[in-house]
Amino acid sequence: xxxxxxxxxxxxxxxxxxxxxxxxxxxxxxxxxxxxxxxxxxxxxxxxxxxxxxxxxxxxxxxxxxxxxxxxxxxxxxxxxxxxxxxxxxxxxxxxxxxxxxxxxxxxxxxxxxxxxxxxxxxxxxxxxxxxxxxxxxxxxxxxxxxxxxxxxxxxxxxxxxxxxxxxxxxxxxxxxxxxxxxxxxxxxxxxxxxxxxxxxxxxxxxxxxxxxxxxxxxxxxxxxxxxxxxxxxxxxxxxxxxxxxxxxxxxxxxxxxxxxxxxxxxxxxxxx
Amino acid sequence: xxxxxxxxxxxxxxxxxxxxxxxxxxxxxxxxxxxxxxxxxxxxxxxxxxxxxxxxxxxxxxxxxxxxxxxxxxxxxxxxxxxxxxxxxxxxxxxxxxxxxxxxxxxxxxxxxxxxxxxxxxxxxxxxxxxxxxxxxxxxxxxxxxxxxxxxxxxxxxxxxxxxxxxxxxxxxxxxxxxxxxxxxxxxxxxxxxxxxxxxxxxxxxxxxxxxxxxxxxxxxxxxxxxxxxxxxxxxxxxxxxxxxxxxxxxxxxxxxxx
Numbered sequence: 001x002x003x004x005x006x007x008x009x010x011x012x013x014x015x016x017x018x019x020x021x022x023x024x025x026x027x028x029x030x031x032x033x034x035x036x037x038x039x040x041x042x043x044x045x046x047x048x049x050x051x052x053x054x055x056x057x058x059x060x061x062x063x064x065x066x067x068x069x070x071x072x073x074x075x076x077x078x079x080x081x082x083x084x085x086x087x088x089x090x091x092x093x094x095x096x097x098x099x100x101x102x103x104x105x106x107x108x109x110x111x112x113x114x115x116x117x118x119x120x121x122x123x124x125x126x127x128x129x130x131x132x133x134x135x136x137x138x139x140x141x142x143x144x145x146x147x148x149x150x151x152x153x154x155x156x157x158x159x160x161x162x163x164x165x166x167x168x169x170x171x172x173x174x175x176x177x178x179x180x181x182x183x184x185x186x187x188x189x190x191x192x193x194x195x196x197x198x199x200x201x202x203x204x205x206x207x208x209x210x211x212x213x214x215x216x217x218x219x220x221x222x223x224x225x226x227x228x229x230x231x232x233x234x235x236x237x238x239x240x241x242x243x244x245x246x247x248x249x250x251x252x253x254x255x256x257x258x259x260x261x262x263x264x265x266x267x268x269x270x271x272x273x
Numbered sequence: 274x275x276x277x278x279x280x281x282x283x284x285x286x287x288x289x290x291x292x293x294x295x296x297x298x299x300x301x302x303x304x305x306x307x308x309x310x311x312x313x314x315x316x317x318x319x320x321x322x323x324x325x326x327x328x329x330x331x332x333x334x335x336x337x338x339x340x341x342x343x344x345x346x347x348x349x350x351x352x353x354x355x356x357x358x359x360x361x362x363x364x365x366x367x368x369x370x371x372x373x374x375x376x377x378x379x380x381x382x383x384x385x386x387x388x389x390x391x392x393x394x395x396x397x398x399x400x401x402x403x404x405x406x407x408x409x410x411x412x413x414x415x416x417x418x419x420x421x422x423x424x425x426x427x428x429x430x431x432x433x434x435x436x437x438x439x440x441x442x443x444x445x446x447x448x449x450x451x452x453x454x455x456x457x458x459x460x461x462x463x464x465x466x467x468x469x470x471x472x473x474x475x476x477x478x479x480x481x482x483x484x485x486x487x488x489x490x491x492x493x494x495x496x497x498x499x500x501x502x503x504x505x506x507x508x509x510x511x512x513x514x515x516x517x518x519x520x521x522x523x524x525x526x527x528x529x530x531x532x
Contacts (some may be wrong), residue, residue, distance in 0.1 A: 089485040103403055106278045
């Protein structure tokens with residue numbers, strides 16, 4: 001059985017749609033690595049998340065061609081609750097991801113493990129582990145309905161982690177967050193990737209976040225892979241702007257400095273970082 | 274489990290098991306509505322006022338009592354003025370002829386409705402919904418049933434918040450949502466579409482989020498909380514339920530005449 005989350009020639013068409021939302025996408029995510037996904041609106045980023053997590057087509061219908069395998073297991077042949085333990089999915093909006101039925105963050109994070117019918121002691125152990133991994137233990141007694149956007153997103157992230165998936169798929173987890181919330185989530189993701197060994201597929205508009213934590217970056221355009229490679233290379237690629245993706249601030253600054261005829265040095269880059 | 278997650282209710286009445294409180298409310302309803310004469314509603318009213326005082330919710334119960342006003346007013350008017358075959362008129366003014374029989378029946382019916390409403394109020398004000406759902410799930414209620422009830426109640430504040438956002442957005446575009454009742458009502462119409470459609474739009478994402486959290490896994494869910502129960506409470510529940518049914522049967526059969 002080969003380790004890794006692998007898409008091979010994956011194409012997906014929504015039910016009733018004329019064209020494919022994803023076309024012949026090849027992608028590989030290894031355990032412990034972070035692959036960033038960028039692209040303009042309607043480029044297929046959210047669809048890619050649903051396909052990778054196995055919710056498309058098993059839950060939302062449509063047609064999937066090609067192969068999506070998680071550690072050698074075909075997602076199309078796996079039931080959603082089993083997939084949830086292999087590949088966790090975090091949506092943009094934390095409020096729709098939380099169950100709305102619990103009184104404390106601790107119970108909210110326990111919702112998934114409880115669904116699996118695990119012994120109570122194991123559920124509690126997993127919950128504290130997930131809260132620690134995300135760095136939100138002090139939030140455990142709080143009411144999930146009364147958290148800030150950033151805190152809510154971290155609770156949603158811990159809720160997914162508590163299922164102990166080998167891979168995490170995050171669909172623009174910072175899109176509704178202010179800079180402070182974005183920093184909270186980005187730091188938590190960097191910590192999770194380093195400490196848990198989970199492979200992370202991170203869809204993100206904010207390329208600074210990708211530059212900070214992604215090992216590789218894939219850029220989508222109209223459902224196909226337009227660019228892919230090591231994060232530093234892809235994020236500095238001049239074609240990025242044409243693909244509707246704003247390069248990170250450091251890349252833009254470097255270009256501005258060079259365009260002004262000034263010298264860009266490694267020391268300057270380090271100082272900015 | 275840490276203490277904050279156990280959330281053991283404190284106090285004589287609040288500390289009762291949620292199923293015991295549910296049975297008490299049910300018994301209150303059975304006796305208030307089923308026992309003939311004044312005895313049933315009067316005993317239930319006295320019991321719920323005592324329970325409310327014990328639980329410290331008497332003031333909030335008054336709000337529930339206010340909610341019964343439209344029903345109470347209609348009961349009083351219909352019975353007092355239109356009680357069938359009643360001839361003992363209190364006073365006759367033109368075509369209107371309220372009767373003593375009707376007024377007595379109206380008062381009794383009012384007591385029944387208020388006793389029933391207050392019985393439900395004490396239960397609702399002293400029992401967190403997740404306590405009740407946890408215990409019902411432990412007794413065999415399916416995870417879907419528990420989730421539907423819990424999430425529907427949890428969605429109410431979100432709907433209110435969404436409505437507020439839509440009102441603000443409509444106002445920003447010049448819609449007048451303040452002023453007299455008619456103007457406010459007209460302001461509601463453009464609000465309904467966005468609120469309802471927005472809620473429906475979230476359904477698909479919520480469904481996927483549940484799938485991503487293994488909601489459809491087979492078998493029983495783990496229930497982390499266990500609220501304190503006792504043999505005395507279990508026995509009391511059965512006795513109360515059976516006793517109230519017997520009381521209603523005896524009352525309706527006329528074997529024992531209650532005032």
